[in-house]
Amino acid sequence: xxxxDRSIKIAPSILSADxxxxxxxxxxxxxxxxxxxxxxxxxxxxxxxLTFGPPLVKAIRPHIKTVMDVHLMISPVDxxxxxxxxxxxxxxxxxxxxxxxxxxxxxxxxxxxxxAGLAINPGSGLDGVEYLLDMIDLVCVMTVNPGFGGxxxxxxxxxxxxxxxxxxGDRPIHIxxxxxxxxxxxxxxxxxxxxxxxxxxxxxxxxxxxxxEPYGANIRxxxxxxxxAR
Ligand code: DX5
Ligand code: ZN
Numbered sequence: 001x002x003x004x005d006r007s008i009k010i011a012p013s014i015l016s017a018d019x020x021x022x023x024x025x026x027x028x029x030x031x032x033x034x035x036x037x038x039x040x041x042x043x044x045x046x047x048x049x050l051t052f053g054p055p056l057v058k059a060i061r062p063h064i065k066t067v068m069d070v071h072l073m074i075s076p077v078d079x080x081x082x083x084x085x086x087x088x089x090x091x092x093x094x095x096x097x098x099x100x101x102x103x104x105x106x107x108x109x110x111x112x113x114x115x116a117g118l119a120i121n122p123g124s125g126l127d128g129v130e131y132l133l134d135m136i137d138l139v140c141v142m143t144v145n146p147g148f149g150g151x152x153x154x155x156x157x158x159x160x161x162x163x164x165x166x167x168x169g170d171r172p173i174h175i176x177x178x179x180x181x182x183x184x185x186x187x188x189x190x191x192x193x194x195x196x197x198x199x200x201x202x203x204x205x206x207x208x209x210x211x212x213e214p215y216g217a218n219i220r221x222x223x224x225x226x227x228x229a230r
Contacts, residue, residue, distance in 0.1 A: 001067055001090050001091075001115065004172040004174075005195075006174075006195045007195065008190060008195060008197065008223055008226045008227050008230070009035035009036055009174075009195060009196045009197070010033070010034055010035050010036075010197055010199065010203070010219050010222055010223055011034065011035060011036035011037065011038040011067075011069055011176070011196055011197065011198045011199070012029045012034045012037065012038060012198075012199060012200065012203040012204070012215070012219070013038040013039075013040055013149065013178075013198050013199065013200035013203075014026065014037065014038070014039055014040070014060075014200075015040040015051065015149045015200045016149050016150075016200035016201050016203065016204040016205075017029075017204060018208070018209065021209050022056075022059075022060045022063070023060065023063040024209040025204075025209055026060060026063040026064055027063055028207075028209050028212035028215055029203065029212075029215050029219070030064070030065055030066055031212065031216075032212055032213070032215040032216035032219055033216055033219045033220065033223075034066060034203075034215075034219060035066060035067070035196075036066055036067040036068075036069045036091075036196065037064050037066060037067065037068055037069060038069045038071060038178070038198045038200075039057060039060070039068060039069065039070045039071065039089075040071050040073065040200075041053065041057070041070060041071065041072050041073060041074060041084070042073045042074070042146075042147065043073065043074035043075065045074070045075060046073050046074050046075035046095065046097075046098055046146075047073040047146050047147035048147050049147045049148055053080075053083075054080065054083040054084055054086070054087045055087075057070060057084060057087040057088070057089065058086070058087035058088060061087060061088035064088075067090045067091065068088060068089050068090045068091070069089075069090065069091045069093070069117075069176075069196075069198075070084055070089040070091065070092050070093070071093045071117075071119060071140065071178065071198075072084065072092060072093060072094050072095070072098075072119075073095065073119075073146045073147070074098065075095070075097075075098040075099055076098070076099055077094045077095075077098050077099065077105050078099070078101075078104065078105055078108055081094075081105070081108045081109055081112055082108075082112055084114075085109075085112035085113060085114050089114050090114065090115060091114060091115040091116075091117050091137065091138060092109045092112075092114045092115070092116065092117060093116075093117025093118065093119045093138065093140045093176075094106070094109065094117070094118065094119065095118075095119045095120070095121065095146075096118055096119065096120050096121070096124055096128050096129070097120075097121050097124060102118070102128070102132065103131075103132060103135070106118065106132060106135050106136060107135065110135065115137035115138060116135065116136050116137050116138070117136065117137065117138035117139070117140055117176070118132060118136050118138070118139050118140065119139075119140035119142060119146075119178070120139065120140065120141055120142060120160075121142050121145065121146065122142055122143065122144070122145060122154045122156070122157055123145075125160075126160065126163055126164055126167065129164070129167070130167070133167065133168065133171060133173065134171070136173060137172070137173060137174065138173060138174040138175075138176055138196070139164060139168075139173060139174070139175055139176065140176040140177075140178050140198075141157055141160060141161055141164065141175065141176070141177055141178070141194070142157075142178050142179055143157045143177055143178065143179040143180050143181070143185070143189070144178075144179030144180050146178075146179070149200040149201050150200070150201045151179060151180055152180055153179065153180030153181070153182070153185040154179070154180070155188075157177075158188050158189065158192050159192075161175060161177070161189055161192035161193050161194055162192045162193060164193070165192065165193025168193075174195055174196050175193055175194045175195055175196070176194065176195075176196035176197075176198060177189045177194045177196070177197055177198060178198040179198070181197050181198060181199040181202060181222065182199070182202045182222070183202070183221040183222050183224075183225040184225070186199075186222045186223075186225045186226040186229075187225045187226055187228065187229030188229070189226070190225075190226035190227070190229040190230055191229040191230070197222060197226060199218075199222055202218055202222060203215055203218045203219055203222070204218075205218065206218070
C-alpha cells in the first residue's frame with residue numbers, strides 16, 4: 001500500500017461483479033479508475049448470506065494491482081486471519097460485533113502483516129472503539145446492515161462518522177463507508193470525514209466486462225460528488 005493520505009478513494013465491492021468473471025471484472029474496474037478493490041467475505045452465520053473464502057481471495061489476488069481490501073463478515077474471525085493474510089489481503093477488516101476479543105483479533109491481523117480494519121454495524125456505538133484507536137489503520141462504518149448489496153443508505157450514520165473523525169484526530173486511520181453509497185450519499189460522508197467509499201451496485205450498474213465504460217462513469221460520478229463536498 002502507498003503511504004497514508006485522506007484523499008477520496010473509491011473501492012468497488014466485487015459483491016456486485018459477475019461471479020463467473022472476477023479476474024476480468026477486477027481488471028475492468030481498475031482500468032476504469034478504482035483506487036481499491038473491496039472483497040466481501042460472508043459466512044451465513046454472522047450475516048445471513050454466504051460468499052467465498054480464502055481460496056477465492058487467493059485466486060483473484062494476481063488480478064489486483066491496487067489494494068486488496070478484505071471485509072470479513074464472519075464469526076469467529078481469529079481462526080481464519082492467517083489464511084486471508086496468506087491469500088494476499090492488504091487490509092483485513094473484522095467486525096467489532098464478531099466476538100468478545102476484538103483487541104486480540106486486531107493484534108492478530110497486524111501480526112499477520114496486514115493493515116487492521118475495524119468494521120462497525122449501524123446499531124453499534126463508538127464506545128467500543130476508543131481503546132482500539134492506536135491499533136487500527138481503518139474504521140469501516142457500515143451504512144447498511146451487512147449481508148447484501150443494493151440496500152438503502154442509513155442516514156443516522158452521518159453523525160457517527162463526524163464523531164469518529166474527531167476521535168481519530170491526527171492518527172493515520174482511514175474512515176471507510178460501506179453500503180448504499182451513490183453520487184447522492186457519497187458527499188454526505190465525505191463532508192463528515194470519510195475518505196474510502198465502498199460502492200457495489202452504484203459502480204457496476206449499467207456495465208459489464210464487454211462494456212466497462214459505465215464503470216468508469218459511475219466511479220467518476222461518485223468521486224466528483226464526494227470531492228465537491230470536502
Ligand atoms: C454489505 C457489503 C457491502 C456491499 C455494498 O454487506 O459489506 O460491501 O457490497 O454494496 P452496495 O454499494 O450495493 O450497497
Ligand atoms: Zn463490505
